[in-house]
Amino acid sequence: MKKLLLSILFIAHVALVTGQACPQLSNPRNGFVDVPVNTTISWPQVPGIIGYKVSLGLTLGGEEILGRRSAGITNSYTPEVGLPENTTIYVTIELELSNGELIRCPSESFTTEEVTTPPPCTTLAEPADNQGNVSVKTEIAWAYAPRATGYRLSIGTAAGASDLLDNFDVGNVLTYNPTGDFPQDSDIFVTITPYNEIGDAGSCTEESFTTGNAIVDCNAYFDPVIGEIVPRKPESDFPPQIGLCRNEIPTRIATKDTADGFRWYKINEDGSESLLSSTSEVLLSEVGPYRYEAYNFIDQGGETFECGISQDFTVVLSELAQITSVSTSQEVSGRQIEVEVNGLGDYEYALDNIDGPYQNSSIFTGVSEGIHTIYVNDRNGCGIAERIIERELSPDDFPKFFTPNGDGINDFWQYIAPREQNEIQLTFIQVFDRYGVLLAQIMPNSRGWDGTFNGQPLPASSYWFKARDNLNNEIQGFFALKR
Secondary structure: OOHHHHHHHHHHHHHHOOOOOOOOOOEEOOOOOOEEOOOOOOOOOOOOOOOEEEEEOOOOOOOOEEEEEEOOOOOOOOOOOOOOOOEEEEEEEEEEEEOOOOEOOOOOEEOOOOOOOOOOOOOOEEOOOOOOOOOOOOOOOEEOOOOOOOOEEEEEOOOOOOOEEEEEEOOOOOOOOOOOOOOOOOEEEEEEOOOOOOOEOOOOOOOOEEEOOOOOOOOEEEEOOEEEEEEEOOOOOOOOOOEEEEOOOOOEEEOOOOOOEEEEEEEOOOOEEEEEEEOOEEEEEOOOOEEEEEEEEEEOOOOOOOEEEEEEEEEEEEOEEEEEEEEEEEEEEEEEEEEEOOOOOOEEEEOOOOOOEEEEEEEEEEEOOEEEEEEEEEEOOOOHHHHHHEEOOOOOHHEEEOOOOOOOOOOOOOOOOOOOOOOOOOEEEEEOOOOOOOEEEEEOOOOOOOOEEOEEEEEEEEEEEEHHHHHHHEEEEEEEOOO
């Protein structure tokens, strides 16, 4: 009587403080007997809470069968493997409030029936009967058989066989995790026999599933030891096109990728593939489609798997560029250089640096005066052609004045070859007075003009000149004669 009074006072206190009343069992009712062992326990919904916890015990408030299992906001719970027969079951429900408070309600009880018949057969839940492409590492799961207190399993690789597991008692559970992997690409046959103290289900139907290949995770993972992301697949930047150099057939191609293994395939006209090499190099002698593989070995579950990448690529015929001409012109933005080439390759162009940067266009603008070098690279790897662009003839290559007074200093006017090169060759130099009268034609290798005309010294004045080089470039300019 005292215990009942305390329970009533506790329920009143909870309702007063929190506004939530503890629910009473709606199925089975408190004190019910002969309750089926596969019953679903339920109670009225309680508003204003965020969840329930359920405990099942053999004593008041006990947790021997189930310890504080969360039911979410569902106001019912079905024991996964049923309840023991002919037993008083104590149910304790706890209410979870949004402020984190947990209210434990008074326990209620019911008594289960006495089981007098064996359990029925059950069925596979995972994998399902006749399911295909099942992982070799799969776990076996089945549905609860009412009144069962345990299960025996037989597993084989043929109908009626038990070569993998022979009538093994797994206990009162609904799953079995094999000690080893199932064989790959095989039919697996499973017989599940529920039992209780009365007997077993008898002859149950055999079910089956088919395994596929073992599944391995080839994604990169974080290694906590080194604190970095570790890739399982090789990292590759293999190109989609490779050139066979015309004068180097067959060509040996080597990958720069780091991997445990490699494969090279020729793709035939009918779509089939022919293996050419299993090393990091391959010898190619034909144009057409190919496929490249690089892979790493991954150990998982006692087996070794490949994690790899695959790249289709095309082999084309290519060759080193032949620079046929280089033309220069003076534009508003500066000197412009244009390159013309012949060849089968896919070419790109750079100025003054063999390492680039390279551009698609064969025209360079805003180029400074002086010597430059053009580089033409075959993107297919057949080499880099180059051509030196000589400095052009300039009026600055000639003196601005001279003093032909016989003192041995600056007595002759002549072309001055630039220091940076000596490739410019002049074909003639002509000197004129301000009226355009030709006064002298001098050779580039002579001492130069001495400031006379027909043996007579000319007066101090401005004169102009015209010169032409071996590239047929012609310039003109002015200079002064000083006395």
